Amino acid sequence: MNRTWQRFKxxxxxFSFKQDKTAIFSLAVLLVLLAxxxxxPVVSPYDPYxxxxxxxxxxxxxxxxxxxGEAAFLLGTDIQGRDLLSTMIYGLRxxxxxxxxxxxxxxxxxxxxxxxxxxxxxxxxxxxxxxxxIQLSFPYLMVAIFISAIFxxxxxxxxxxxxxVPLLIVIIGLAEWPVYARTVRASVMGEKNKEYVEAxxxxxxxxxxxxxxxxxxxxxxxxxxxxxxxxxxxIMSEAALSFLGLGMPVTKPSLGSLIRSGFEYIFSGxxxxxxxxxxxxxxxxLVINLxxxxxxxxxxxxxxxx
Amino acid sequence: xxxxxxxxxxxxxFVMLIxxxxxxxxxxxxxxxxxxxxxxxxxxxERELLRDKLGLNDPFITQYLRxxxxxxxxxxxxxxxxxxxxxxxxxxxxxATLELVLGAALIIIFISLPIGVFSAxxxxxxxxxxxxxxxxxxxxxxxxxxxxxLIYIFSVELNWLPSYGRGETxxxxxxxxxxxxxxxxxxxxxxxxxxASIMLPLFIRLIRSExxxxxxxxxxxxxxxKGLHRKRIWFIHAFKNTLLPVITVFGVQIGIxxxxxxxxxxxxxxxxxxxxxxxxxxxxxxSLLVAYLMVVGAIFVVVNTVVDIIYGLVNxxxxxxxx
Numbered sequence: 001m002n003r004t005w006q007r008f009k010x011x012x013x014x015f016s017f018k019q020d021k022t023a024i025f026s027l028a029v030l031l032v033l034l035a036x037x038x039x040x041p042v043v044s045p046y047d048p049y050x051x052x053x054x055x056x057x058x059x060x061x062x063x064x065x066x067x068x069g070e071a072a073f074l075l076g077t078d079i080q081g082r083d084l085l086s087t088m089i090y091g092l093r094x095x096x097x098x099x100x101x102x103x104x105x106x107x108x109x110x111x112x113x114x115x116x117x118x119x120x121x122x123x124x125x126x127x128x129x130x131x132x133x134i135q136l137s138f139p140y141l142m143v144a145i146f147i148s149a150i151f152x153x154x155x156x157x158x159x160x161x162x163x164x165v166p167l168l169i170v171i172i173g174l175a176e177w178p179v180y181a182r183t184v185r186a187s188v189m190g191e192k193n194k195e196y197v198e199a200x201x202x203x204x205x206x207x208x209x210x211x212x213x214x215x216x217x218x219x220x221x222x223x224x225x226x227x228x229x230x231x232x233x234x235i236m237s238e239a240a241l242s243f244l245g246l247g248m249p250v251t252k253p254s255l256g257s258l259i260r261s262g263f264e265y266i267f268s269g270x271x272x273x274x275x276x277x278x279x280x281x282x283x284x285x286l287v288i289n290l291x292x293x294x295x296x297x298x299x300x301x302x303x304x305x306x
Numbered sequence: 307x308x309x310x311x312x313x314x315x316x317x318x319x320f321v322m323l324i325x326x327x328x329x330x331x332x333x334x335x336x337x338x339x340x341x342x343x344x345x346x347x348x349x350x351x352e353r354e355l356l357r358d359k360l361g362l363n364d365p366f367i368t369q370y371l372r373x374x375x376x377x378x379x380x381x382x383x384x385x386x387x388x389x390x391x392x393x394x395x396x397x398x399x400x401x402a403t404l405e406l407v408l409g410a411a412l413i414i415i416f417i418s419l420p421i422g423v424f425s426a427x428x429x430x431x432x433x434x435x436x437x438x439x440x441x442x443x444x445x446x447x448x449x450x451x452x453x454x455x456l457i458y459i460f461s462v463e464l465n466w467l468p469s470y471g472r473g474e475t476x477x478x479x480x481x482x483x484x485x486x487x488x489x490x491x492x493x494x495x496x497x498x499x500x501x502a503s504i505m506l507p508l509f510i511r512l513i514r515s516e517x518x519x520x521x522x523x524x525x526x527x528x529x530x531x532k533g534l535h536r537k538r539i540w541f542i543h544a545f546k547n548t549l550l551p552v553i554t555v556f557g558v559q560i561g562i563x564x565x566x567x568x569x570x571x572x573x574x575x576x577x578x579x580x581x582x583x584x585x586x587x588x589x590x591x592x593s594l595l596v597a598y599l600m601v602v603g604a605i606f607v608v609v610n611t612v613v614d615i616i617y618g619l620v621n622x623x624x625x626x627x628x629x
Contacts, residue, residue: 137610139561145565149595153590240448243450243572259454266458271458274454275455278451278455282443282451285448286446289442289445289446
């Protein structure tokens with residue numbers, strides 16, 4: 001453990017991180033957001049799911065620093081009279097949960113498929129990659145919208161809303177796994193003819209062990225690089241689905257569904273119900289993207305151009 | 307080349323086959339054609355009779371073949387809500403969506419080309435740094451949020467531009483166009499800009515990096531050495547070779563914009579295909595939903611195939627190395 005820490009301290013990764021102010025700032029903001037989201041019950045002023053805290057008489061109060069605002073509700077209240085800040089923090093928690101959950105699921109699917117296709121080759125490779133190619137020829141958002149629409153019809157709207165969190169993770173996971181599969185396959189193809197793999201084969205290790213213990217760790221760099229972008233994408237997809245009414249219900253709003261419910265009231269001048277969750281969402285996605293940019297430059301300058 | 311085209315077209319047909327299988331399975335599993343026809347107020351016995359008559363008790367394969375045959379003839383079933391053929395409903399909504407995509411594409415071309423080329427020529431200038439810094443921000447703002455902010459600024463606060471609908475349209479042989487009336491264009495501005503906003507950062511970055519790469523090549527250095535005028539070098543010699551990869555990406559991204567039209571149309575109550583699709587989901591109008599899946603799938607397959615074939619024409623290495 002201590003040795004790993006020593007190696008990390010001497011690594012180029014940490015060195016370049018210290019040089020990059022944007023990266024430090026992004027990581028700090030991201031950690032604050034993650035902590036706020038995960039500790040929502042402790043951090044938020046009220047519990048928005050508790051009916052005792054909701055009073056319809058408080059609905060649509062503007063932020064506290066404006067003329068009609070009340071000091072009890074810092075960022076105002078939403079249409080149901082819930083404290084907007086608390087609802088946002090709980091929404092942030094859901095967005096983070098679904099975003100990371102979906103990224104883990106698509107990473108798992110994609111890594112397994114990419115590893116099998118790249119290492120075993122032949123017919124398995126042809127079939128798996130053809131499936132990935134077909135799915136990649138459609139935009140992932142379109143695929144996610146279709147799958148969620150079908151799920152909603154198949155489950156019925158009531159059960160869909162009860163199961164919304166796991167279902168959204170599955171939907172977004174299924175919609176975006178080919179990105180991982182492609183990347184992992186490409187780096188497995190590069191690795192599998194190297195000498196260490198040959199050596200492992202010569203001493204008679206079985207192929208599963210070679211695949212998962214020897215080849216897989218060496219593809220992790222590229223997985224790490226796309227993972228940051230994929231988490232950001234998954235959070236965006238969740239927000240988009242919720243905005244369309246195919247995601248989290250209004251009773252348990254994520255940031256996307258908060259924006260959706262606020263949008264209906266923007267014409268009457270209640271801008272804060274839309275704007276604050278929007279800023280939260282953009283901030284979250286932006287810092288993840290900035291970290292992703294930095295990681296990509298440090299770990300793999302040749303992966304993308306531009 | 308001929309073999310390449312054949313291979314690509316076979317592949318496209320194969321994909322269409324899979325899409326139709328998916329579409330049919332949805333229809334078969336979730337949809338209820340009997341309800342689509344007679345509604346809820348018919349006895350179970352009569353329903354069963356009708357099911358037999360319609361061939362709904364036939365084996366899966368028989369039913370699928372019938373579905374595929376009808377689909378190939380342009381019959382994708384009746385919409386439960388609209389009481390019209392699903393394809394006709396989609397065809398009526400298509401112009402609105404296509405105009406939205408067209409308008410956004412024009413905005414992208416006219417904004418990203420000059421900015422991209424400029425920031426490639428002067429990579430250290432203030433404008434280039436500004437656009438580079440803001441492109442990551444631009445990627446992180448969801449399209450519906452851009453749309454809402456635009457509505458709030460230009461419709462609610464300033465009251466300059468309309469916030470929903472298509473406004474006055476002119477019928478050109480069955481094609482309702484908003485491009486020929488002032489009112490129609492006013493209604494197009496906000497939706498098109500918000501749709502364009504997702505693609506702009508990507509294209510500015512792409513054009514910049516491609517152009518910078520071209521400016522480093524030998525033949526450009528040779529052109530400088532020959533003493534050609536700098537404008538000639540930039541806009542004729544370098545620009546031409548920048549365009550090729552940009553055009554390919556543009557073809558693919560136009561397809562991706564179709565997905566985002568669903569979001570834009572929801573915000574602006576734009577009566578296009580995406581809005582219709584969401585209505586179909588809300589009304590459990592399975593036939594219409596499946597028809598939309600098939601039509602959009604076909605559009606993507608055709609666009610991808612055409613782009614690939616054009617690319618193969620321009621770049622022979624693709625068609626030789628291709629799988």
